[in-house]
Amino acid sequence: MTDSMRAPIQRALVVGGGVAGPTVAMFLRRLGVRATVLEARSAAEGDAGAFLGLAPNGLQVLAELGLGAELRARGAVCEGLRFTNARGRCIGVIDHRGHARRFGAQMVMIRRAELHRALMAAAAERGADCRFGAKVVAIAERPGEVVARLEGGEELAADVLLGCDGLRSRVRALALPGSPAPAFTGLCDVGGFARCPGAPLEPGWTVMTFGRRAFFGAFAAPGGEVWWFHNNGAREAMQVVDPEQRRAAILALHAGDPGWIADVVRATPTLLGPWALHDIMTLPRWHAGRVCLLGDAAHATSPSAGQGASLALEDALVLARCLRDATSPQAAFAGFEQERRARVEAVVRQARKNGDGKAPAGPVAAWFRDRMLPLFLRAGAAAQARFYEHRVEWSTPTA
Ligand SMILES: Cc1cc2nc3c(=O)[nH]c(=O)nc-3n(C[C@H](O)[C@H](O)[C@H](O)COP(=O)(O)OP(=O)(O)OC[C@H]3O[C@@H](n4cnc5c(N)ncnc54)[C@H](O)[C@@H]3O)c2cc1C
Known part of the structure; x- marks a missing residue:
């Protein structure tokens, strides 16, 4: 059976044209699903945001989509990190130069606007209907479908609605009211x-x-x-x-x-x-009825582990694979949450820990930190390696 004959859905509304949104749309297009990406920003607003690092685990998802080389060319490979103290003395190094051999790819730094533009363009090329200036303000379930209402009043219906609308997810608030705030x-x-x-x-x-x-x-x-x-x-x-x-x-x-x-x-x-x-350490539920959250909407992580975008990319592949292999959207969403929860929550915890280490230290604490940092970096690098070596495979059937 080919991929395109297997999905239990024909139409998907994808809310959010950041990282997870266009990526899940591309995987859904592989299944022959009609995917509409609804992005609140106008196309002209695309330059908002700074830059981020795409880690080896996220880059392997882009490679699966045939976008690895393009994204590398739009960004720049990061050779490694040098840590210095307040006097400018080097107190530790994390060298990435062996990562291509070890993890299959080396971190790429990229402007956020460049990443968003490339992903939305690639999704549109693959047949997704990518719409800017399309802000979702309401959601309703009807028998056999879910309906999104846009600011301005237009309504769109589909078999599923995927909330890829980030940290302040409107979809989360609408579909899973009472979810803990970030x-x-x-x-x-x-x-x-x-x-x-x-x-x-x-x-x-x-x-x-x-x-x-x-x-x-x-x-x-x-x-x-x-x-x-x-x-x-x-x-x-x-x-x-x-x-x-x-x-x-x-x-x-x-x-x-x-x-x-x-x-x-x-x-x-x-x-x-x-x-x-x-951040969101743990969200009790990621899905309700025909609606499922992914990326930051489900598990926002602070930037301090450099993993939020890569997790969003992994989520996109896994959710589309679950939709390919399950007999109903609800079974797919449950399988997705089960497969992803432990991994993403471990990353969110580690990112919080890394961030806490950035808080300013008094002179005594700084003296200890400077001496202990090589040890902390070794522990941090081991945690990072576990994140980097994680693989999500499109070809593997969902368990
Ligand atoms: C300062 C900073 C630095 C970071 N650095 C890194 C890093 O180095 N590496 C890394 O991996 N991660 C980093 N992150 C985290 C990373 O940006 C997120 O984890 C990642 O963007 C999540 O992708 P997403 O698709 O889930 O959400 P987003 O990329 O946030 O995309 C959500 C999209 O939904 C749209 N939207 C919102 N509401 C609606 C609505 N109602 N209707 C329609 N569209 C809507 C938004 O406009 C947005 O385009 C950083 C985050 C911040 C804040």
């Missing part, structure tokens, strides 16, 4: 893209600095750009409306840290964010 991790994130030729960064490497009051990550992208993020616990200071006041607050938080950090922040034309980082 929890604040204690960290805020601001980022940007800068040209700062004086910054002592090696192309392809990321430098992570445990500053005195805040954490700073900087990736030296090809072409000389610095892609950076800054994490702090100063939520109120980040809420100021004036971006120049926010820049001043960030500079104050890095006073006394290596001087190039301030140079990068000053050289950044537009600060991106702030994002108050949230």
Whole structure:
């Protein structure tokens, strides 16, 4: 039997055109399912967001779709991470250069807008109906189908509705009312893209600095750009409306840290964010009736393990495979949740732990951290390896 003859559904509404949405649509197209991706943003708004790292486990899903080389070309391979203390001394290294051999791929850094654009374009090429400016505001189940209402009043019906609408999922609120709200991790994130030729960064490497009051990550992208993020616990200071006041607050938080950090922040034309980082440790249910959540909508993870996008990609493959192999949408959703829950919750916990380690430390704690970091990095690298080596296979029948 071919894939396209097997799915128990003919039509799917996919809410969200970020990472999980267009990807699950592409896998559904393989099954011959009519997939409509509804994205709230307008196509012109595509430049929002900063950048992210696609880990080997996420890249293998893109490779399955034949998109690995394209995404690598749109981004840049990350050779590894160097950790430094507030004085700029290197206190640990995670080298990625053996990862292609070990995990089948090496991490790729990519601008978020570039990733979203590439995935939506690929989904459209494969026959998905990808619609921008299509914000879902209501959902209703009718006998044999589910209906989504868009802002503006248009209604669309399908056999299933997949909530790929991220951390603040409207689908989650509508289909699974009473779900716990995302929890604040204690960290805020601001980022940007800068040209700062004086910054002592090696192309392809990321430098992570445990500053005195805040954490700073900087990736030296090809072409000389610095892609950076800054994490702090100063939520109120980040809420100021004036971006120049926010820049001043960030500079104050890095006073006394290596001087190039301030140079990068000053050289950044537009600060991106702030994002108050949230996660969802465990959501009691991921599906109800003909509706199922995936990606951040089901299990948002803080960025500190660099896994949220990769988990969303894995989810997309597994959910489509479950729909291919099950006899009903409900059985597929139950199988999907059962297969994925333990893995994603382990990642969310590890990401929270990594994030807690970025919180500013007093002088004594910083002294210990500098000495213990090689040990922590070894433990962290072992956890990371378990995440990277995980494989989800399209060809394997669902258990
Ligand atoms: C600052 C920051 C840095 C990060 N860094 C990394 C990293 O390095 N590596 C990594 O793997 N992950 C990272 N993440 C996490 C990663 O971005 C998410 O895990 C990933 O984007 C989840 O994909 P998704 O498709 O589930 O949701 P999203 O990518 O958030 O996509 C959801 C989409 O749904 C749309 N939408 C929302 N509501 C509606 C609606 N009602 N109707 C229609 N559309 C709607 C949104 O506009 C959005 O496009 C980071 C996150 C943040 C905030």
